[in-house]
Amino acid sequence: MAAFGTVFMPEMAISWFDGSSWSTPELVASDSLQLHPGAHVLHYSSTCFEGLKAFRHADGSVKIFRMDKNLDRFEQSSHLLALPPIDKNATREMIIDTVRRFAADVPEAPGSLYIRPTHIGTEAAIGKAAAPSLTSCQYILVSPVGDYFAGGVAALRVLIEDDGMRCATHMGMIKSGGNYASALLPIMKARAEVQADQILFCPNGDVQETGAANFLLIDGDEIITKALDESFLHGVTRDSVLTIARDMGMRISERDITVDELLERAAKPNCEAALSGTAAVLTPVGTFIHHGKEISIGNGGIGETTLKLRKALNDIQWGNSEDKYGWLTEV
Structure with a gap:
């Protein structure tokens, strides 16, 4: 089976901003994109993107999950990167038209059609480092994907990094490629040296997020996660999980948490930890690695609450339970 996100549908929706207006969106071949070698994005990383999914339900319908929330963040990222403002309604129609075009290729659950809206600066001007x-x-772009956990859900090993940061503090809430690039080498090093799957960045002991996902600590009936600020990504999956958890009667504490508190709570037998994101939904963490020491979280395995929350979210996405939040858009 092809790796997640490496198979693309043959066409993509595209629109160009010429400095005053957006062109009429059109479907074009998705295997090439013509840019001047001096394009701003290639030199100064003026790029942002989104990740969302469309799901096929048992009745054959295809529905996109929380598109409006992703569009809000796409608009925000474009603004914070000083890219030309997007037209959210036009982008929404581009997404719907693209998914509709390839509706027959949307896999059945647990697969989905992964959707990647992307916005890049194209002006050929290498003198614009500060403009x-x-x-x-x-x-x-759209990509049919299978179950992220095709080999079964496994508890991750996560290195706690209490010195370095994932990205510049004011850039954290932007979904930009540069943020992922800055975390890549430390993650590769952690994999090679301590066999960690991810790094939990905790600058000055402040627990934030991993290289590619938000972090949740589950202590009994309480979920603790950092309160939203500009230092880390405001995840749509994070928001969805917290909403479901509140309705289940769980307590949600969005606040700062230190590494010391994190490790103290992790030692409790009923403690769990998880990473949330579009691709993996809610991924259990079984082991922390900190200053050369390995610390099991709870029983070191996959937590029951993590699986319960993941199933509740999947059931909405897959059409197995009522969409009482209005999160699905039919195409």
């Missing part, structure tokens, strides 16, 4: 691109391009 924004006045022109840009947005496009919508």
